[in-house]
Amino acid sequence: MEALAVRLSGLDPYVDGAMRIVAFYDTLMRRRVDLAALARASAGLAECVAGIRLHGTGRSTRVSPHGTQASTPPAPASTEAPITLDEEEIGTVWLERPGPPNPLDEVLLDRFAIAAAAAAERYGPARTTMADPALVELAVSAESDDAARARALRLLGFAPDLPVHVVAVRTCLPLDRVGTLVCPARPVKAAPLADVGVILATTLDRTGFPAGVRAGIGATDSPDRAWRQARTALRFTSAREPVVHHAELGALALLADIPAEAVRDNPDVTAIARLSPEDLETLDTYCATASVRRAADVLHLHHSSIARRLDHIGKTLTLDLTTPTGLTRARLALTTWRLLDD
Template sequence: MEGLILRLADLDEGALGAVRIIAFFDGFVEHRASLEAVLSATAQFAGCEVGLAGGSVPPLAVRAGGGVPSAGDPPDGVARAPVGDDRWVWLARPGQPLAQDRMLLDRLAHAVRALSPRPRLDHPGTGDPALLELVLGAGADDAGRARALRLLGIEPTCPVTVYAVRSPDPAAGAEFLAGLHPWVRAVRIGDVRAVVGREAPADEPTIPTGVQVGRSAPVPASAAQRAWRGARTALRFTGSGLPAGLTTLAGGSALVTEESLGVWRAIAEQVPGERLAASPDVAALRRLGAEPQGPQTLAMLVAVGATASLRQAAAVLYVHHSTLIARLTKAERVLGFSIDTPAGRTRLTAALIIRALCADLDDLPT
């Protein structure tokens, strides 16, 4: 394949140059090269930036000289040629175009069309949801996952972000998806909707009321299974399941990102739920929550863990300082440790977070 790569500047403007361009792209079609390889080699061949845009797949661009394609929209004023399915290839050459640019674009479009996956022919009876489950599941090997991605119209190196979305109201969930990205792939797994979209937007998306979202870090599409695991973990820290006011996790936001979890991600993913639930501190919180004034007691403990002093906690709860101390003394007898110390606050905060995780351990599919 490397022997086919020629600099466009070395080509004749006549028949010999046209033959070489045709041979260049026919070699990719014959060897069933990936779209990434075609775009990368074309950028090196042409000596300028090229790309693929439009349709329901993310736009790809390769800088002059080749390299790994990355997500990127075409510059203004580029030369283009249609591929079909509302897609088109483009070429951005600085200065004056060369005589062979039009033929190069046409043959690139032909190669992309010939090498694009055709799900209905290659995988009859299998729709997008089944393919996406294959991509996100742990049962597929790398080759199978890459094939499923291409059948979905996603190149394995394309940057994606994976979301785990829970919504009791389907309309609210659909509203979130509609405003998420120009393109998404989604499938319901259990009570959670798995969503694969383009790179996360610079501005935080609007979360409709009642919708909870865990978001992965951006990854290549080939790593979507790992990102799905990170998004599910982040989802466990969202909403009312996490005590509001804990500054360590932004107060149980409706949107929690994988990157924001820090060490809590390792704890949530690697420590078995049974061991977390068996912690004496978590068991003590469950006993306190089961008492007649349990919700008020837990709210008090959250406020103590999230503020710098007992007086601040009392102000947040709108109770007198002495009333808070009396309630706290009673709670400390059940917990078995003093809360009004730096070590005690850290221990309390950890116990509250783990209690929230334990309450959600059985809700997500594995």
């Protein structure tokens, strides 16, 4: 490493210095240094503590300018940069410079992060969540044979003796973030398929889905069957129930197989379409609770207000919502009407 022993303090702060930093890290990458050696070289170049943290392990490496493990308490990072691999953020590199940042710190961190990604991929543990969509599709497609599916799952990092949960997701958040939240223990893989995201995970924490995410969960016996179930369950999600497991739908899952033309011709469903958003929320809450008072508690309204709304809704639907038959018809109509949007 002696040939690489340059210092930022001796570099021109502009183009020449930046080019020498790029050459410095190119040499490190050609020598295939590991993360520990990369941190030592970066700390020596920057003349301050340099650090690396990989999200997959949660561990941090802090090295002093002398090439030893930093013994001082961690200081706030003066500058930092994300480590990105396959368009996924897998960690962070940073400098702990006591004074103001050096003009070349940004260039150094950029190359430091690139070199760290290469080292993590080569030596591990990179543990990226995002996977090749073609490989994920092969694992969940009904057109794949058992041998191809098993090979795809093995390449994705799943052991043959472990169950694989399959989740269909609609979200504006990055899929890798959602995947690590619902399966922090890993392995977990995610990829976009058409307009839906798919997450494959060995374990699944239903409470880990962030707000705003809609998720349908399939069974674990067969990935292709689970994927069909997960997409069906996703259609039954709502603002009140954003995460739905197919197994919990029971006979309600049969509603997803009704042709759209038959749904649109049903008078109960067409009546649902005439309700206002406020009435739809009231009816949905009442169907879920089967109680005027419990619905009032959920909606933070007086029970008499809910009773008046339900009376109005019942007249619009020509149903008596106080009877079991009327409530069942209303729930089926509301659920089936929602399926038209998916």
